[in-house]
Amino acid sequence: MGLQRVAIPWTEKYRPRRVSEVVGNGEAVQAFLEWVRSWSSGRPAKKAALLHGPPGTGKTSLVIAFAEENGYDLVQLNASDRRSAEDIENLLGQAVRAASVFGRRRIVLIDEVDGLSTVADAGGVRAIASLIDRTEVPIVLVANDPWDPSLQELRSRCEMIGFRRLRAKEVLSRLEEICRREGVSVDREVLESIAERSRGDMRAAINDLQLVATSGSDPRRVLESIPNRVIELNAFELLGRIFGAHRFSDGRGTLANTDLDVDTVFTWVLDNLDQQIRDPQALHEAYKVLADADLHLRRATRLQRWELMKYGTILLSAGPGVIKATVAEKGGRFEFPARIRFMQQTKDVRTLADSILTKVNKRLHMSRAKAAVHFLPYLRLMLKAGDRGIARHFRLTEEEIGYLVSRAPELRVQPAEGRESAEERARPQAKARRAGTASGRLTVRSRA
Incomplete structure (x- = not known):
């Protein structure tokens, strides 16, 4: 019996081979290229870059494509697989030296660094920070959500480059191209449905397309059998939803799609409020809304009457956006809350003080x-x-x-x-x- 041909996953088969093939996130791609070029022109401001954003947006693919296209040796490590300081040092300690044996340029890629988010992984975080401090080659870190307090030591050393979710039309265009190259025919309506259901995750969309195109069954029935994907919002995406709300109904379910607790969300919203709403009267109204939200949330906790939480959460998740929409303000960029940043920076000091006491x-x-x-x-x-x-x-x-x-x-x-x-x-x-x-x-x- 002959060997059966193994189908190559389309996500690998159609992974970008050149930077120009990376879909969407043009500003992030340009920022990455400028950072890499800074290595050629001298010592860069930051010796590492942290590419962060939702899954399936091209972060890892960009680095791999750049290395292939420009003749770099790529040294790649998945941080969620190798968490200990010893492993990281053994695998990458020599890789951060200036050049390979054959004199080729080298770039180091550490994927899924947000997998190092527990106390037990603190040694791994410190080991990566040490590599960045002494590296002679570009180091690129990749994370879906880099805002965990335990990763502050890495964020401070990195050029932060953010990726957004891909638009449905960007995903659709790539799916149509893959169909042409594979010689398969899939109704445009099905492709549009795949693009919408992917929620901006190109990897998920291509996997769904391969399943639909190769199943031999009715594409619509196959698509219906795939569970809907739930988006986990990071802090900045959450702020976008909150300040982008135009009606209070827009806020329903917003806080259910994040693993941030309500108090942390409140701090993020409060610290960014005056950057998003500049009109004095509107800002006054927004502060009143947040005060009412805080009153309901505290009352629900104090009285153990959890049915009151819904009044506080709807005010918090939609109120600032509704008020912002009334004055049609564009708003500034979102910032990391000063209080949370201070708590991160003084964590070691507070730990020492706590131990002494x-x-x-x-x-x-x-x-x-x-x-x-x-x-x-x-x-x-x-x-x-x-x-x-x-x-x-x-x-x-x-x-x-x-x-x-x-x-x-x-x-x-x-x-x-x-x-x-x-x-x-x-x-x-x-x-x-x-x-x-x-x-x-x-x-x-x-x-x-």
Whole structure:
């Protein structure tokens, strides 16, 4: 019996071989090409690029096509398969050197970096960050959703290049081209349905087309058997939906299509509100809508009356967009919320502070708040004086000692007015300065 010919998946057979064959996202493609060219003209501003956006939009295909077309050696790794720091270093440590054995240029592609989004994968994230810091060749990271806090270390090192979902007409055009090249006939109505159902995912559309064209059954019945795809919206896509709403009915189900919790969505919307709505009166109304949304959401949580959530979520998911539509404002670009960015940047500091307070709490049996105000200033003074015995008593690490000696004021809770902190009581000169300041306040407030 002869060998049976294995059908090549059309997604691989018709993967772009040249950059010009990549469908849609022209601005993102151009940004990527400009970033790669910056390597040829000298040291680039960012040594890595992070291509991010929904699946099936051509992120990985663009890098592969560029490498093939321009004679680059491509070193590719799927980060969701190799998560440990040791694996990443062993596989890519040599690849980030300047040139291959034969002197060819090289580009490194790390796919699915958003697969490294758990605490256990932190070593992998740090290993990739280390590769970026010392690389002599372009490194390209690819992710569907790069906004997980654990990936902040990578985002700060990368040129961020965003890809949008493909338009249905862009997908349809590619499907028609594949049909011509395969010599198959599929009704345009079926192709349009495939394009619409793909939700901008070219890979999914081509898979559906291959199934329909090769099944030997009625295309419409085959298409009906394929489950509808549910779109998982990332934060920026979600903001687009919220601020793009023209009616309150547009907001129904919006928050159901994201894994972000309501509080996080609220923070994103609130921080971007004044960039999307500039008219003072409209902005005032939008803030009132968000205040009402917050009232309903808090009340539902506090009273455990979850039926009230729908009133808050509909105001949050459509209210800002409806108000924006009334003044026909275009709005600016969406920004990462300052509060979330600050929390990410201070995560390590807060982890150290939490660890120190936990150790003090267990040893002294006092509340963490009281320890921060009444004990840590003394502990800091003792450590600055070189008392290592106290460090051993509380089992403090070198990192925790260094933090207390150099940055401990960040950890201290501000005392109420009129109450001295423990550290100030230990320093007469600080006490004198405080008394002088207080005296000044009394003079200002006194009545003649």
